[in-house]
Amino acid sequence: MEETELINRIKQGDKSALNTLIEDNYQAVFSYFYRNTGNYHQAKDLTQEVFTKVINKRLGSFSGGMLRRIGIAQTLLNDPEILILDEPTAGLDPYERVRFRNILSELSGNRIVLLSTHIVTDLEFIAGQIILLRGGQVLKMEHTDNLISSVNSKVWSAVLSQEEFNQVKHQHRIGNIMQKSDGMEVRIISDKKPLAQAVLIQPILEDVYTYYFGGLHK
Known part of the structure; x- marks a missing residue:
């Protein structure tokens, strides 16, 4: 199938064309996530969520946790060296919070993750180093264990x-x-x-x- 034809059919809402695009790119995207996360199961989950679970659904129909994972997956496609996240687990239920924290912990193995949050328990499980800010000034900057x-x-x-x-x-x-x-x-x-x-x-x-x-x- 020619690329122009495929794009036109997708724009027209042709579900079979969209499925073709997904199937053709599934392995490539999986390989990308696996290379960046180093975790087979996480790479598989991210790939399925982006290219399988989201098909034929509006983003508004997903849970907060799913939306955040989709956002992370889309961001990783740009291969960033630094991820900056603002209150990423706010509004999530306990299960989604734990799952999202685990994703962030694994991603931090090969890139810098900057996390801004008031949810202290998230930092306790994710952060290797914490910066305390008060009034726009750095109050403390320590490894988590030293800070405790x-x-x-x-x-x-x-x-x-x-x-x-x-x-x-x-x-x-x-x-x-x-x-x-x-x-x-x-x-x-x-x-x-x-x-x-x-x-x-x-x-x-x-x-x-x-x-x-x-x-x-x-």
């Missing part, structure tokens, strides 16, 4: 009554709160022991954010 280590001995846990909590929340940075049968289990970020009953616990990346940007009382 910077708040060692600053993260405490205590079970409080509602009255105790009302006092503490105005004096210290507060992280996660969980209701328990015997009171409220409160995560407190403080340079010094905040309460007699408080015990040191292992920090996570969310504690870093709370420490540098303020917690509940802010």
Whole structure:
């Protein structure tokens, strides 16, 4: 089939012509994704999503996770050395968020991925290095493990009554709160022991954010 004829038939909405184009290019696109990701299953998934699952469907009919994967696949066709993503997992359900995070983690093996997000858990699973920005200025730039280590001995846990909590929340940075049968289990970020009953616990990346940007009382 001549290229001009094929293009004209596609423009006219000829589904068989579109299928021909997909079939002829499937292996080439798969090879491209495999060369860039180094992962057979990921390359296969990307190829199928772009050239098989999207056929005869409007983009608006896809889930947020699918749209983001299609966007990544289209971007990779240009063979970029740097990917810049802004809040890529916002609005995704837990399953789609995990799957998308895994795709980004694999892609970062052979290219630079710059990820801007307020969803701290995404960074904990994806980022090798984190830059904290405040007011347009670089506050910290560290490898993820070093950044978490910077708040060692600053993260405490205590079970409080509602009255105790009302006092503490105005004096210290507060992280996660969980209701328990015997009171409220409160995560407190403080340079010094905040309460007699408080015990040191292992920090996570969310504690870093709370420490540098303020917690509940802010």
